[in-house]
Each structure stands twice: as C-alpha cells, then as structure tokens.
Amino acid sequence: MRNVLITGASRGIGAETARLFAAQGDNVIINYFRSNAAAETLCREINSAGHKAVTFRADVSDSHETAAMFAYAEQCFGGVDVLVNNAGIAQTKLFTDITDDDWQRMISTNLSSVFYCCRAALPYMIRKHCGRIINVSSMWGQIGGSCEVHYSAAKAGIIGLTKALAKEEGLSGITVNCIAPGVIRTDMTANLSEEDFAALADETPTGTIGTPADAAKAILFLASPDSSFITGQVLSVSGGFVV
Numbered sequence: 001m002r003n004v005l006i007t008g009a010s011r012g013i014g015a016e017t018a019r020l021f022a023a024q025g026d027n028v029i030i031n032y033f034r035s036n037a038a039a040e041t042l043c044r045e046i047n048s049a050g051h052k053a054v055t056f057r058a059d060v061s062d063s064h065e066t067a068a069m070f071a072y073a074e075q076c077f078g079g080v081d082v083l084v085n086n087a088g089i090a091q092t093k094l095f096t097d098i099t100d101d102d103w104q105r106m107i108s109t110n111l112s113s114v115f116y117c118c119r120a121a122l123p124y125m126i127r128k129h130c131g132r133i134i135n136v137s138s139m140w141g142q143i144g145g146s147c148e149v150h151y152s153a154a155k156a157g158i159i160g161l162t163k164a165l166a167k168e169e170g171l172s173g174i175t176v177n178c179i180a181p182g183v184i185r186t187d188m189t190a191n192l193s194e195e196d197f198a199a200l201a202d203e204t205p206t207g208t209i210g211t212p213a214d215a216a217k218a219i220l221f222l223a224s225p226d227s228s229f230i231t232g233q234v235l236s237v238s239g240g241f242v243v
C-alpha cells in the first residue's frame with residue numbers, strides 16, 4: 001500500500017486517477033483548489049468502498065499552500081510515495097492578446113506547481129530510496145498548439161523538468177516520467193462542440209477521443225513495478241495523434 005498525492009483531483013483525469021489508485025488499495029490524497037464539493041464527494045465514494053482517501057485544499061501555484069499540503073500528507077500517512085502532478089489550466093488566445101497576468105497564471109499553475117510539489121515530495125522519497133513522480137504534460141508541449149502558446153510553453157517546461165529531474169534522482173531509486181495526453185473529454189475540453197470532437201477524432205489514427213481513464217491507466221502504469229526501468233520519458237496518450 002502506497003500513499004499517492006494527486007493534484008487537481010476533484011474531477012477529470014485527476015479524479016479518475018484517484019479512483020484507480022484507491023481501487024488497487026493505495027491511500028489517496030485528493031488535492032483540490034475550488035471544487036470542494038466534488039472533492040468531498042469523491043473522497044466519500046472512495047472511503048465508502050473500504051479504501052482510504054483524504055482531501056486537502058491548496059492552490060498548487062502557491063509554494064506555501066503546497067508546502068502545507070505536504071505537511072498534512074506527512075501527518076496523515078508519513079509521506080508521499082507517488083506524486084501525480086495533474087493540476088492544470090488551459091486558455092485559448094492569440095499570442096499577441098496574451099497579457100502578463102495570463103502568462104504568469106499559466107506558468108505558475110501548470111509549471112511552477114510541478115516544481116513546488118516535486119521539491120516538497122522528494123526529501124521523503126530520497127530517505128526511503130524509492131518514489132514515483134508522474135507529471136501530466138500535453139501533446140501541445142511536444143508539438144506546440146496554435147493559440148495556446150503559453151499553455152504549450154508551460155507543458156514543454158514540464159517535459160524538460162521531467163527529463164532533468166529523472167537524471168538527478170535515478171540513483172535515489174526515484175523515477176520521474178510524464179504523460180502527454182491528446183484530446184481527452186473533460187471539463188477542460190468542454191468548450192469543444194461535437195463537430196470539433198468528430199473532426200479531431202478523424203485526425204486521430206485510432207479514430208477516437210480519449211477518456212480520463214485512458215490517461216489515468218497510463219499514470220498507473222508509470223507508478224507500477226512494471227515500469228521500474230523507465231524514467232525521464234514522455235508517454236503519449238493521444239491515440240497516435242502524436243507519433
């Protein structure tokens with residue numbers, strides 16, 4: 001049984017990831033920012049199935065709130081064995097319309113959060129000489145998305161952080177990987193119409209749109225003993241959209 005902290009876990013990919021870790025018997029720390037009701041509902045769902053979950057409200061773009069969350073995780077479970085950096089925001093804007101605030105919010109929520117969480121999680125993992133970090137990037141971090149330059153830059157930053165940290169922590173028994181989802185049906189893509197989804201599916205080799213479970217299962221694989229010789233990698237979960 002491991003202790004798994006998932007950021008932005010009240011809904012979408014994060015919530016599904018929490019359910020799957022809990023179902024295999026792991027303790028789950030559900031981080032949320034604004035969606036208190038959804039996080040509590042998920043927590044009750046997991047606990048009433050006989051598994052163990054707790055919630056913690058923290059804005060992971062804030063290093064102090066993030067540090068407080070890891071202190072709570074330590075108090076509840078002793079430390080975090082598996083960290084899933086999933087929290088993120090998206091925004092579609094012409095590059096020339098991106099304001100300083102848009103840029104700062106995008107970078108601090110999607111990239112600085114990963115730095116804060118990894119830094120807070122690592123001392124315990126290093127002491128135990130084992131640990132798993134799985135970061136959620138995006139295919140736009142690999143290939144760039146038009147009208148999502150700030151999002152693409154933050155997600156590309158996650159890939160760089162993942163590779164460098166994997167090299168630094170390998171001898172400490174810690175693997176660091178990321179997944180790069182393609183189009184997944186969640187609140188983040190709720191602005192897309194059914195016609196948009198159909199066109200995107202058409203462009204995808206599998207002819208389908210991804211589900212939160214598709215991404216969550218890839219995260220579980222990267223946290224499992226089956227992936228112990230895999231580190232510093234970017235696993236595309238895009239139905240072949242990016243090959």
Ligand code: NAD
Nearest residue numbers: 008012013033059060086087088138181183184186187188
């Ligand atoms: P979502 O909007 O349902 O989930 C994002 C979660 O992050 C939400 O629970 C939100 O409350 C949380 N969050 C946002 N800011 C936060 C903050 N400051 N502190 C704590 N939590 C915060 O969308 P999703 O699709 O489930 O997104 C999960 C991850 O997957 C994101 O990092 C996203 O960029 C990435 N992703 C999604 C897609 C897609 O098509 N849906 C594709 C590629 C990558």
